[in-house]
Amino acid sequence: MDTKINLLDLSLDELRGFIAELREPRFRAEQVWQWMWQKGVSDFEEMSNVSKALRGKLAEHAVIRPPTIDTVRESDDGTVKFLLRLADGALIETVLLPSRTHYTQCLSTQVGCAMGCAFCSTGTMGLARNLAHSEICGQVLLGRKWLEQKNSQDKGERSLRNLVFMGMGEPLMNYDTLVKSLHTLRDDKAFGFSSRRMTVSTAGVPGRMTELVTSGLARLAVSLHAPTQELRERIMPRAARMHPLPALMEELKKLPLRPQERTTFEYILIGGLNDTQQHARELVRLLSHVRAKINLIACNPAKDSPFAAPTMEAIEAFQQVLRDKGLVAMLRKSKGQDIEAACGQLVTQKQKEQAR
Numbered sequence: 001m002d003t004k005i006n007l008l009d010l011s012l013d014e015l016r017g018f019i020a021e022l023r024e025p026r027f028r029a030e031q032v033w034q035w036m037w038q039k040g041v042s043d044f045e046e047m048s049n050v051s052k053a054l055r056g057k058l059a060e061h062a063v064i065r066p067p068t069i070d071t072v073r074e075s076d077d078g079t080v081k082f083l084l085r086l087a088d089g090a091l092i093e094t095v096l097l098p099s100r101t102h103y104t105q106c107l108s109t110q111v112g113c114a115m116g117c118a119f120c121s122t123g124t125m126g127l128a129r130n131l132a133h134s135e136i137c138g139q140v141l142l143g144r145k146w147l148e149q150k151n152s153q154d155k156g157e158r159s160l161r162n163l164v165f166m167g168m169g170e171p172l173m174n175y176d177t178l179v180k181s182l183h184t185l186r187d188d189k190a191f192g193f194s195s196r197r198m199t200v201s202t203a204g205v206p207g208r209m210t211e212l213v214t215s216g217l218a219r220l221a222v223s224l225h226a227p228t229q230e231l232r233e234r235i236m237p238r239a240a241r242m243h244p245l246p247a248l249m250e251e252l253k254k255l256p257l258r259p260q261e262r263t264t265f266e267y268i269l270i271g272g273l274n275d276t277q278q279h280a281r282e283l284v285r286l287l288s289h290v291r292a293k294i295n296l297i298a299c300n301p302a303k304d305s306p307f308a309a310p311t312m313e314a315i316e317a318f319q320q321v322l323r324d325k326g327l328v329a330m331l332r333k334s335k336g337q338d339i340e341a342a343c344g345q346l347v348t349q350k351q352k353e354q355a356r
């Protein structure tokens, strides 16, 4: 068994401690940190400003091991989905979503998910484990590197600008590692993402939303998907029971938002289930005491899903009800439908293939 420490699992402070244990000066930690995260180097021999003696000690006691790419699928619309293999063989997904000027990367935080949302392939897997710091930030390392290579081939300039924690897993159920990862992603000597460009999407974990907003590390998005407790329990049963709608809304009302800041609500429109004008009116009432921005997403059902995509008429009518009441409501397009880009679809497909 490999007993070497994976340096990608350490925070900068922890790396300083490790370097001190090797009896090396403190500034060496910053150098190694920059090589790993800023330059994406995983071979100690490439760390040209690190002394030969330290490179030798590092090779003896440590490794730099990000996840590896198992499969890459590119969609006709430019969406790129990666199936990543972790050191224990587990599979996770990360997706690059293009816009005209830049890319947004969607990140996973757990292997599987305990929340069991009925519309989500990941929800059918159950929770296997939380992701480690190396596995969360490692997704960004791989996404950024892939884009750099693509840009150099195509002479393109669209870089990775935004991160959304909207992939496999409930980020706030892996809270400590999420926070540690956000610090690394924000660090100028690592990735340098601004907090305004990182969004954590949650189904609602009591107390954790307030903690995250108070930390100022990232923006918050809440997956709502239903305007009533009863309907929410049908669509996202465990999340709805863990933080019932009245308590969830109470917590959201008291969030310490900055002036002009709004909480984003994600609402997946599912054909015939939560997409009527009556549901839209109930949603308006529910959100009447919070500063809200609503992202409407048309359901992109997996092949064997019991759910249906909404009609365009239903989507437009729903959006109009919200807008008529002065709510900011954007329609987000489902991207990468031809490559199973919705959360968990590629992993479940691969698991089925392996079981055959």
Ligand code: SF4
Residues within 6 Å of the ligand: 113, 114, 115, 116, 117, 120, 121, 122, 123, 124, 167, 168, 169, 170, 203, 236, 343
């Ligand atoms: Fe988990 Fe998110 Fe899927 Fe719900 S939608 S089961 S919270 S991964």
